[in-house]
Amino acid sequence: MSERTVYLSGEFVPESDAKVSIFDRGFTSGDGIYEATRTFRHKLFRLDEHIDRLFNSLAYVRIDCGLSRDEMTERSQEVVSRNLHLLDEDDDYALWHVISRGMRLPGTMTMTGATVAIFAQPVDFTRYARSYIKGVPLITPATRRIPPQSLDPKAKITNKMNHNIAMFEAQQADPNAIPLMLDLDGNICETDTANVFFISKGRLCTPKSRTVLGGITRMVLFELAEKLGIGVVEDDFTPFDMYAAEEAFISGTSGTVVPVNSLNGTKIGGALPGEVSLRLIKAWNEMIGMDCVAQSIRHLGDNESKELLSAWDKRQS
Numbered sequence: 483m484s485e486r487t488v489y490l491s492g493e494f495v496p497e498s499d500a501k502v503s504i505f506d507r508g509f510t511s512g513d514g515i516y517e518a519t520r521t522f523r524h525k526l527f528r529l530d531e532h533i534d535r536l537f538n539s540l541a542y543v544r545i546d547c548g549l550s551r552d553e554m555t556e557r558s559q560e561v562v563s564r565n566l567h568l569l570d571e572d573d574d575y576a577l578w579h580v581i582s583r584g585m586r587l588p589g590t591m592t593m594t595g596a597t598v599a600i601f602a603q604p605v606d607f608t609r610y611a612r613s614y615i616k617g618v619p620l621i622t623p624a625t626r627r628i629p630p631q632s633l634d635p636k637a638k639i640t641n642k643m644n645h646n647i648a649m650f651e652a653q654q655a656d657p658n659a660i661p662l663m664l665d666l667d668g669n670i671c672e673t674d675t676a677n678v679f680f681i682s683k684g685r686l687c688t689p690k691s692r693t694v695l696g697g698i699t700r701m702v703l704f705e706l707a708e709k710l711g712i713g714v715v716e717d718d719f720t721p722f723d724m725y726a727a728e729e730a731f732i733s734g735t736s737g738t739v740v741p742v743n744s745l746n747g748t749k750i751g752g753a754l755p756g757e758v759s760l761r762l763i764k765a766w767n768e769m770i771g772m773d774c775v776a777q778s779i780r781h782l783g784d785n786e787s788k789e790l791l792s793a794w795d796k797r798q799s
């Protein structure tokens with residue numbers, strides 16, 4: 483079959499047959515949660531941790547997905563294995579779980595069960611490919627992160643409007659910028675799709691877990707930092723602390739560790755990735771048994787790939 487297969491509420495169906503009602507509360511009210519896991523060398527990375535976070539999000543929003551953890555794990559693996567033959571050797575999948583509260587039957591208060599979708603899509607490697615060498619600019623938008631007293635950021639919920647507005651604001655100022663959201667007190671939190679780190683006096687600094695999503699990448703970076711003997715500080719930090727940083731990066735499932743080149747126009751660090759970021763990327767690559775930066779860069783056009791791959795090799799030597 484040349485079309486990908488998705489899991490939708492109890493059935494495996496071709497992607498084009500996977501349809502959800504306009505009465506689904508995921509559509510009418512953004513009433514759902516999601517997860518994004520990726521493969522490295524075609525194998526799902528830290529699926530258990532993603533499934534844990536998924537079930538934590540479900541418990542928080544009081545949705546019963548109708549599957550046990552084991553069943554969810556098994557369906558997730560099956561979606562990947564059913565679609566592996568459609569994946570090029572040098573590609574990998576992003577595996578999405580999207581679960582909504584389900585449909586309110588029209589004209590009634592009766593709810594159907596949850597809608598559960600699991601689907602795999604090739605990772606968009608071009609998104610960050612240039613940024614490993616050139617970095618991404620961060621901008622603090624006017625819109626603040628919804629405080630944890632109102633909505634716990636540890637839950638990965640489908641309603642991303644708070645993040646979206648922040649992203650629009652940042653991109654109106656600079657089309658390449660990524661929003662670095664602040665909390666109501668002006669402390670840095672996270673971007674619309676990633677956690678944030680900076681290095682100060684050789685130590686890895688990042689906001690406390692209270693105001694951010696507990697990123698799986700963030701968690702694995704803590705493990706790697708410990709192995710490498712790099713100190714980690716979780717605290718309240720403001721842009722003031724970051725302007726003076728030695729280096730900075732954002733972390734997330736799709737890009738892993740993506741260097742930051744500036745905050746609100748103020749340059750951060752020198753050659754990218756910075757020394758500590760580079761040690762973490764190398765340790766990551768060793769852990770997964772492949773060079774995930776080179777993989778991304780290879781997805782750009784021939785000439786650009788060649789130039790950036792040579793810059794990446796030089797930076798590592």
Ligand SMILES: Cc1ncc(COP(=O)(O)O)c(C=O)c1O
Pocket residue numbers: 518672673674675676677694695696697698699700733734735736
């Ligand atoms: C708001 C937010 N913060 C952080 C992250 C990073 O989390 P992870 O490392 O699990 O991908 C994401 C990922 O989607 C996110 O949406």
